[in-house]
Amino acid sequence: MTASSVGTPLTPPPRAACQTQTPDDEVKVDNDTPAESKVVKEKESEQDKLKKDSDNQQGTSGELTTGADGQVQARLTDVRIPVHVHVIRSAEAGKVSADQIKQQIEQLNKDFGASPLSMFTFQLMGTDETDNSSWFTAPPTSSVYNEMKPKLRKGDKNALNLYLNDVGEGYLGFATFPADYRAKPQLDGVVVKYTTLPGGSLTGYNTGKIATHEIGHWLGLYHPFQGGCTGPGDEVDDTPAEADPATECTEGVKSCGSDSDIPVHNHMNYTPDNCRTEFTPGQAKRAENQWAAYRQPTAA
Numbered sequence: 001m002t003a004s005s006v007g008t009p010l011t012p013p014p015r016a017a018c019q020t021q022t023p024d025d026e027v028k029v030d031n032d033t034p035a036e037s038k039v040v041k042e043k044e045s046e047q048d049k050l051k052k053d054s055d056n057q058q059g060t061s062g063e064l065t066t067g068a069d070g071q072v073q074a075r076l077t078d079v080r081i082p083v084h085v086h087v088i089r090s091a092e093a094g095k096v097s098a099d100q101i102k103q104q105i106e107q108l109n110k111d112f113g114a115s116p117l118s119m120f121t122f123q124l125m126g127t128d129e130t131d132n133s134s135w136f137t138a139p140p141t142s143s144v145y146n147e148m149k150p151k152l153r154k155g156d157k158n159a160l161n162l163y164l165n166d167v168g169e170g171y172l173g174f175a176t177f178p179a180d181y182r183a184k185p186q187l188d189g190v191v192v193k194y195t196t197l198p199g200g201s202l203t204g205y206n207t208g209k210i211a212t213h214e215i216g217h218w219l220g221l222y223h224p225f226q227g228g229c230t231g232p233g234d235e236v237d238d239t240p241a242e243a244d245p246a247t248e249c250t251e252g253v254k255s256c257g258s259d260s261d262i263p264v265h266n267h268m269n270y271t272p273d274n275c276r277t278e279f280t281p282g283q284a285k286r287a288e289n290q291w292a293a294y295r296q297p298t299a300a
């Protein structure tokens, strides 16, 4: 598995970007806590106290029907996603404030709420913080995640575990896909570079929309440039095929020799934060179907 990623403005994004995250086929659960790894803070949000067990409850409204083609058709209306934030830092490096995390969740609700994916809402359940220099700097290909994630992950298949660290040179984040959950539930989740949070230091990518992009992957979406100009691409009909990642917000550039414009405003492209404003109805349909297939909680 390789990493899904967004490149920084300084480093061209890796081309073979969007898949899941570790090269190792085994989920390694290591119960041995390294000396330098210490969970130094854990707190529950007020909402967490009010909704103590909501992780384990039915968090989805809607109805599922079987279509003419025999496939489950999702009709989701209100999918509340519990979010567990894990701050990984190295001494002072990587610290983020509670207010930044609050603003990050608000940005997710704003981005998804203004789109056809508005059935998904995000609720912060709690934040923990770990001081560990190797976890802080690990690139997406690092086996460190096989150790880190199982130690920190919380909740069921519908719970979003959002890890904040420095990710590694050239990456702004990476995510696992819904289909990965079954085989590797403990590695499920999203990692984003801490400087991309609202108020972070990464100019152009510091409004919280990198998390929106990565959570798009976590919901089953690919990049519009997946597969270039040929093939099934991102499995979505209303995002024009695209030869390469778009990194600049130039409108009107035609895509793959077609009459359609390159989707520079799509959240799943590589353009700067202020350019990425859209999900399409086709992406919503795919995310709904992926949710129904892989992340729908079992009714109590």
Ligand SMILES: [Zn+2]
Pocket: 004, 005, 006, 017, 018, 213, 214, 217, 223, 268
């Ligand atoms: Zn991506």
